[in-house]
Amino acid sequence: MASSLVKAGIAVAGVGSMGVGGLAISNYIKSMNNTVKSALLTQGYKLTSSLPTSEQNIAWAKVTNTYKLEKNQDLKIKEGEVTESDIRNWCKNHMEVQSNDSVLKKASKWCVVYYSFKDKLNEEKLAMETDEKALDGKYSSLGDLTEKVNAVTPVSGTGNENGRKLKKWCETMVYSSYKDNSEYQVFKGHCTKSAVQG
Known part of the structure; x- marks a missing residue:
């Protein structure tokens, strides 16, 4: 027993x-x-590193411009100037680490394929307005954007200072990530060529 x-x-x-x-x-x-990579893929993101090499180069250049516009304390990958190589390496080095909210937030912003205002303009077959005189004419309709555009230092030149400011602002903002159609519509209204009436 x-x-x-x-x-x-x-x-x-x-x-x-x-x-x-x-x-x-x-x-x-x-x-x-539970790596950053698996979390991103599970959430339906496409990794920039999964693109063909020729497309990756364009995508990394785009994200570098977007980073300059949209980084904040929560999205910074490092202090100071950040280059295309910095972002590419940060993404490469963080794909296989344990996923946490901070790293995942940064990776979902900087390491994935996304749509920018420029991509949306291309899709709609619209061109940026480059004529400073035409942009000078659009300046008066900026409304709430006037302060932001006035903060821009225009490229050197004579005349059409407000048009030059708006042109530079548009050339910078074209790299914004497309997430809110209303923001895009405001950008499009001020920064694209007017449709020619036929």
């Missing part, structure tokens, strides 16, 4: 150990699958 109890005790201990061991293995496998 005692030997039966011992055998039963050993069997229960063995099953318990397997349960703990199985839990440990399961947690390890989950942690291996």
Whole structure:
């Protein structure tokens, strides 16, 4: 009888150990699958690094311009000047790390394929207005944007100062990420060539 109890005790201990061991293995496998890369892919993002090389170069250049516009304290990958190589390397070095909110937020902004105002203009077959006189005429309709455009230092030239400011503002803002159609519509209204009436 005692030997039966011992055998039963050993069997229960063995099953318990397997349960703990199985839990440990399961947690390890989950942690291996909880990388930034897997989180991004699960959320439906396409990684910039998965593009063909020729497309990657264009995409990394685009994200560098967007970074200059949209970085904030939560999205900074480092202090100071950030280059295309810095962003590319940051993304490469953080894809296989454990996912956490901070890193995932940055990776979902800087390491994935996204749509910019420029992409949207191309899709709609619209061109940026480059004529400073035409842009000078649009300046009076800026409304709430006037202060932001006035903060821009225009390229050197004579005349049409407000047009030169608006031109530079438009050339910068074209790299904004497209996430809000109303922001895009404001940009488009001030920065694209007027349709020619036929």
